[in-house]
Amino acid sequence: MDINTAKSVLQNTFGYADFRHQQAKIISELIQGNDVFTLMPTGGGKSLCYQIPAIVRDGVGIVVSPLIALMKDQVDALNLQGVKAEFLNSSQDYEEQNRVEQLIKSGNVDLLYVAPERLLSDYFLSLIDNITIALFAFDEAHCVSQWGHDFRPEYQQLSIISHRYPHTPKIALTATADMRTRDEIVQVLNLNAAKVFVHSFDRPNIQYRISEQKNSKEQLLKFINAEHNNDAGIVYCLSRKSVETTAQWLCEHGKIALPYHAGLANHVKDNNQQRFLREDGIIIVATIAFGMGIDKPDVRFVAHLNLPKSIEAYYQETGRAGRDGMPANTWLAYGMRDVIKLKQMNSQSNGNEQFKFITQRKIDALLGYCEVSDCRRQVLLNYFGETLAQPCGNCDNCLNPPVTWDGTAAARKALSTVYRTGQRFGVGHQIDVLLGKTTAKITNLNHQLLSTFGIGNEHTAAEWQTVFRQLISMGYLAVEMDHGALKLTEKSRPLLKGECAIQLKVQKYSKAKPTRKSKQASDSHLSAQEEAIFEQLKQQRALWAKERNVPSFVVFHDATLMDIAKLNPKNAEQLLDINGIGKTKLELYGAKIMALLN
Structure with missing residues (x-):
């Protein structure tokens, strides 16, 4: 097995011409049986780093994922690409779980998604003791760390995997972690010998914008109406009450806005999340309980009506915009009440004094980022130890330099x-x-x-x-x-x-110059004729998604449809040259796409 085998899977199964960033090196290490720790921003192609080695290596790749609500969509997407993927979680009845277990025992699963609680159960460990395991992938690995912004105590017990399966390669993946969090991930998962890959944190297609709170709901509505009418977006609030009042207020002003927080009944949360994933133009208003692992690529904006808890949290949450590489905006409104509220929450937390001290430092760093006069992207990247030589030209301070x-x-x-x-x-x-x-x-x-x-x-x-x-x-x-x-x-x-x-x-209350373009996405412009074809393809994609009961992006990403509209392929062979179309999707939809184009 070598990287050429992996590249064949990349092209024929996933429909991509070549590896991006450090994917080839990461995949090569795992195929050779080595451990890996990778820090790659949202939208950077983390999933392929473990999916391809799991397909290439003998046995089943076990993916440890924190959110069971998203596993079905992840597995549906892989199945549509011809990958033998399954999940095991509490949403399945006994018969369905038994079916998956029999497939695992017979060696007919390439990728299996499980939550950490199930992985650590005696029953499940006994099950996988007797099969060949290709690798373990720990997604959202910052959950391992008590310094991470979404601490999950059960993740701290995952060290058992390294001791129980010392010769099985393991990969830990996260989109954001400071040095303290990285160190704890390595320590808890016993990845001391792992090769470390840190990709650039820069997301040039995202525009960063921050405003002082004046009338935050009115400011938010103006922002959405001016630049994101009918777009999918996420609005983050600090409290459950604020989530519900903001969602209701947006609905009263003509938007389709759904609340999401830990206090809602599970069936309400699940329904709202599924509508967000499967329908166009839905706005989710949420606490930070929402978003981790969300794969929706066409989120065009992320707004914060309150300060997040840290720069790491801000980066992770804003990173849910523009996963498809197309232009996306982030907007944050904050005031002194947010600062005081966060400090009070930290003071009253159950953490020890060291934890409170670190948390306070993180709040101070975020406040400094909000008030900076220089390029926001340079400051953001510098926080993560990365240098951007020139101002980005795609943040509010670059577009409208502060006086x-x-x-x-x-x-x-x-x-x-x-x-x-x-x-x-x-x-x-x-x-x-x-x-x-x-x-x-x-x-x-x-x-x-x-x-x-x-x-x-x-x-x-x-x-x-x-x-x-x-x-x-x-x-x-x-x-x-x-x-x-x-x-x-x-x-x-x-x-x-x-x-x-x-x-x-000088505090300026006029909005930043709106822009939907960026250096990376300037080639996404469509002519009037191409736009018409793109809209037709989107309508057809919605029907195909409904037939399979999956989100539209599971069938094709917007970027793939845009490429079809722009390149106007003349036959099935030319369709295969488009990113996102592999052999399985070509068999399923190639003739239908050509019929529509013709």
Whole structure:
């Protein structure tokens, strides 16, 4: 067995002309029986890295996946490509599970998807003890780590696999992990001898955009109406209540928006997820309980109405947009309430002090990313240890460079007010003092007698909000976790003493220049005639998907249909040259596509 055999599978089964990025090296290592750890962004082709070796090697490839709700679609997609794939999970009845087990025993399965809980059961381990195993693939491997943003305790027990099957190759895959998380993945899965492959984190087709919360639902609706009317998208909220009110509000304004959070009944969550996967133009409004492992390639936007918990979480969640490589947008609205809420959640968590400290550092890093004036993509990639030589030209700061001003005097007034109020109050009270408001609270505390009372009338309350937020993000102020009180940091001392100056961003409420194009996706433009063919193909694909009871993208990705429309193949042989069409799909749909084109 060599890489040429793997390339034949790539072309004939999956319909791709050549390997991308580091796929060939990863696949080669696994075929040779070596362990691998790979960090590859969403949409980078991670699945092929274990699917092809599992097909090429003797035995069954066991894929450990955290979400059973997605296994059926993954298996349906593989079956449509002629791959012998199955899954075992609690959604199946006894007869169906028994059928799959008999196929496993007889050696008629190339890929088997299981959840970690089932894999670790004595019954399942006894079952696979007596068969040939091609490999183990641990998908969404960041779940292994307590430092990952979606900690799953059962993943911590997976070390048993390395000890029980020491000679079976293993691959751990994740789209995002900092160095601490990577180290823990390697340690827990006992992959110390594994070859490590870290692909570029850059997703050039995604545009990054961040706004200050003003009226977040109205801002979101304007964003969707202006650039993503009738597109599929995901909207993330911090709380279950916010999820439900936002989904209802979007529906009232003409959108098809479905809620998703852990408090909903399982049948409601499953139905909403399936509608999102199978229908066009559906918007899911969700907490972070939604999204891990979602394979839908044509999500055109991801919006956050609140701050995520870390840059890792932000990167993973925004990465669900544009998996097909086509242009996609991400938009985040945030304010000081989000910062305080996240800090309070961290303070009240059950984690130990080290965990809380690390979590706080992650929140601070995300806040700094939100407030940065430079290219967002450069900052994002730098966080993951990667350098981008030139500004990307496809983020809000590149498209509309922020205007800065000398904020030294304003910053000193803000810091002085925090000091003179005893470092015991939040942003709202500090602003009331600066603006000289005689509220009951100020009167009761005699804060109208402070030297900073009323010295900030040259700025509005909204402008002072941005000043305080930037001072926090730049490390001049810290937020006390329990009550949101502002405290001076050591860094504030030279600024208060007049020993240094500070530049602050002018908050602009106009939207960033909308763009649906990017360097990587500029060739996706279709002529009017090609667009008409593309729409016909999409309608036909929807019928084929309905016949098989699978999502449309399982039949063909949009990118494949666009290539058909642009290249206008004259025969079945030319169809095989199009990415995403292998021999099995050609047999199923080749004649029908040619009939439609002709």
